[in-house]
Amino acid sequence: MNRTTGDHEGGRGRDRDPAGRARSARPRDGLGRPLPYGAEGVPRQPEGVVRGPGETVREAQRLLDAGMPFHAHEVFEDAWKSGPEAERDLWQGLAQLAVGLTHAARGNAAGGARLLRRGADRLAGGRPVPGAYGIDVGGLVAWARELADRTEGGGPVAVDAAAEAPRLRLQDAPQD
Template sequence: MTERDRTPDGRPRNARPRDALGRPLPPGEDGVERVPEDLDLDIEETVSEGQRLLDHGYPFHAHEVFEAMWRKAPPEERPLWQGLAQLAVGMTHLLRGNPKGAASLLRQGKARIRHYEDVPPYRLDIDGLSAWADHLLTQIDRGDPTDAPPIPILRMP
């Protein structure tokens, strides 16, 4: 029996290469660079890296960056980072051709970030991100999801 690759805390690791949307590729194929499991960015770096990944067509990877912050954020901020991760993975599902999964995640992500609309932390454009999610949800509900959804802008101008 082959030993599974595991993290120091015992969680299984999936070392298979992945495509730009995070889908596993057959062993031995070239994939895109993955987000390190031990990613440790500060908030400014997290937002900047998340935006860079979204801008370059890697929403799955942006989701992983936000998820890393979600795991270490103080309890009062975890819904924010979870919501951002859900918005990014919702976009991932849309690009993968799964509009039903995309809609579910976009709705969940939007609901989580809306709790921060009165005082948006870190100059995050909560209203703009909500409008972006609404736009995609409208397209999905009409049965006309786009192959190239608009890229969300995380920060207020």
């Protein structure tokens, strides 16, 4: 196997990135599920990108609207890893909401509901971020709890990630 490209020779070994860290080279679908080697997937979200808060919210919203909440979660993950400690609960909570939507869209109602509630609780109980970059924290908490209740309550087997995508910003928030 070529460890940097993930080209498999008989399925031996683990894929590695150029720095030698374990990283699957398998293509992914829009919900982040691995596809067989050689299949056509969607472009991966680059990791470790440092964005400003406005750019983070815009990129995550674009991905959510496209039905790609797994990829939006990676954008939020970059924000929590590179941002100030005081904003960690905000970005982690948003990442958990995106992963919860991912699981619900994959048909994992119980796991999706659990992550949606965990993210809502983190947002509701975390350190407040003044202005929160126009993010509708209260609306997102309500959205997550409602979707968690609905998916656990015998709703569809899998939700449509794009149709269920939340609006991250308040309607009148500046779009910096």
